[in-house]
Amino acid sequence: MLQLDGRSLRIADVLAVADHRMPVGLAADARARMEATRRVVQAAVDHGAPVYGVNTGFGKLSEVTIATPQLAALQRNLVRSHAAGVGDALPEREVRAMMLLRANVLATGYAGARASVVERLLDMLNAGVWAVVPEQGSVGASGDLAPLAHLALALIGEGPARLGDREGPSAELLQVVGLEPVVLEAKEGLALINGTQAHTAVASLAAAELTSLWRVAHVATAMSLEALLGTPDAFDVRIQNARGQIGQAESAALLRTLLMPSEIRESHRHGDPRVQDAYALRCVPQVHGPALDTLRFARGIIDRELNAATDNPLVLDTGELLSGGNFHGQAVGMVSDFLAIICANLAVISERRTDRLVHPDFNQGLPPFLAASPGLESGHMMTQVSAAALASECKALAHPHSVDSIPTDGNKEDVVPMAMGAATRLRRSVRNLRHVLAIELICAAEGLEHRRPLRSSDAVEQAHALVRQHVARSDGDRPPGPDITRLANAIASGAFDDLTSSVVI
Template identity: 50%
Template structure:
């Protein structure tokens, strides 16, 4: 895939995350060579340039002699590789490499083409730096994790190759790449930037988008399982409010339920006037989540294409010190994704509770015959409640926190990396909740046989049944949940809501 620096789409970024190779268009090297030459001229003039011939952070007033400029960049990588924790997942690292390469390739960072070529070489060879997940506060860039990434470029640190951890030197050998000898500013350009927090947030966004569509599929199933009404999805209701996500969510639910014989069977004579909110207000809640995710997607696409290191070198040769490394936009976007993921799961948990309550659903208690002898979905609903509760705690905004660093030189930070890191755990929780709802809704629809639901809902039921038999009597529940959760994470149920099933 060829992408011009600064023009990546979300679909292209998702493809890179999933293993697509990345190339840059012909002639991409020229802006980099121009910026390197401009920086060299400024260095030769004897001017003090932050991070080029000075120390870093609080040490910016310390001048560095010309003989030590290369060592300055090398020391920077080594000293800043201070992360801890488990290694970041491979899809995240793929995105980090791609985002860093495309940012540097815009030609405002004064790095030589060989640096970008090495980043792309590692990405396309599947040789991925081993990056500890924790240690960044999301301002002055994602310094620690990017330092661990950058060590591999010089033949140090560690990398992961087909699940095995190897040395940085071995990683370069396997990728067929020579180690990079860093030039002035190149270490700083590699470490500065928001690529780690942005990559984490993008993966969280992609997961959240799939969960949203899975939630709509599961919600439609639950409507029919509970013999709910499709009137709340009437387009006239949503047009009067005008919220775009709500309008789209209602349209999706109408399409998913269109042609349901279960719905037709109780269109007249049903004494219930209105369904509980977890059924009736799905467009309003899921639509609001969709709008949050759409805004986050816009922010993250911009950030993925941005130049976020410091200082920057303009086309005219000026060296500008600024703060594009401050990841506040990413922190806000990640917090909004977290809110959406939590609400998708919270609403699904309420639908599970409805389905297992015979007073509300009209179905057998806990969705099983011979209740008492069998407990059915009793504890599966408890598991869903536990996961939803955990997500509520995890959804607390991280962007409102700040802890001064670097002897108060860096006195306000975004916490974007932590904001984005927790999205994976939240997505895992919500995938578990949705798996339980899909099982419960399929069980509920089974009680209405021989009536059938709509073609898309029946397809979803068949997908559930491909992994888990109907619940005729108590058995181990965990394997069924795990099997259906795997389909959720693969996006199979999301495809139905998107019209791709």
């Protein structure tokens, strides 16, 4: 069981809970911190002086003081009124990640919520009950108010939820698993909705998959290089040392590992009139390397945000309540844009390699469009077109979302980061890249068939065998869409990860 302490959650933990249903509990030290700061909130209630989020209205209405008998209604109304999301529901894995992250933030103790609130949230998570959360409606300013409010609605038994394939009122589904809805007390509605956990949940899962896709991009490169009779000379360690970029050097080292030794390479080492390959082959370390550097930076930001106290005001065990802006989502919103740029760059260079594999003027004697009977058959002509469409969309999705701002809440929230939009667009970019790489692997595997009986390196041959587990060799035209989907699903499941496990990200 994963024990939440508000301090040590990592992306790998989010994956374990979101995808593999690892059970989660509340650590004893986190419980003690929560109990201490809850006493501070109760003292503020007893004292009666205006404290934002405890006995005042919210945002532009923060000047309105609320009487003590209405404090529970204040928190309930906050959750109800802020559940303004629209659009498609977030997938289960993202909602589970969001539930985990929100519980972890409450476990920091800075929100001043009761430990029982976290425990009920974790009970839902462990029982498989998850809120129906629309993905649109958050600007990431005072946190992801709308998505988190939909999550809180399910917690208090008022919103829709799901249990397996069943959808219904959360109160009914909670009853099915033997749980009671939470009755909110002072500040707890605000504690549940004020923070960055919706867009951070989406971004953390996308960053995890992009890490895997960065590895797969090297496997695809190695297979394409061999199919195109390219040279690994551009990956020489001396070239990388001359520049000194860390990611570039590690990318080149991974390619050298994947490509050595190879009968295909030895077959054209001498007598090949080409002095150097096209950029899509020769400059892979110079493109994939900066992607690695940026990916590491972005994952560091996200890892820190998983354990960030993002409520307002923050409740300190000294008895103080401090108002600030930790709910602002610029940090993860900005790196979500960075990660979308990585997707675009990896997709563009992959599509260019695919084009060289099918283009009869550039594919080093492979059949036009890799067709068995060119002319009678179109082969992978349209497969490359699909890659082009996906890569083009990745370019559009890479336009930064976090530079936008539309003031909200009566201009009280006058600079907002649009972080949720950045995160959901990143998710789509990652999916596009997964399919672009699947297309390259399919075409590269087909190209290798035409170099037989020569064999490539052990790693490339293993990759070829993995492709063939999901996509049969072409023996005539057939719809390529199902092949692409099957291989993309295999990529998403981590089928190629073992080939590049030497790289630590």
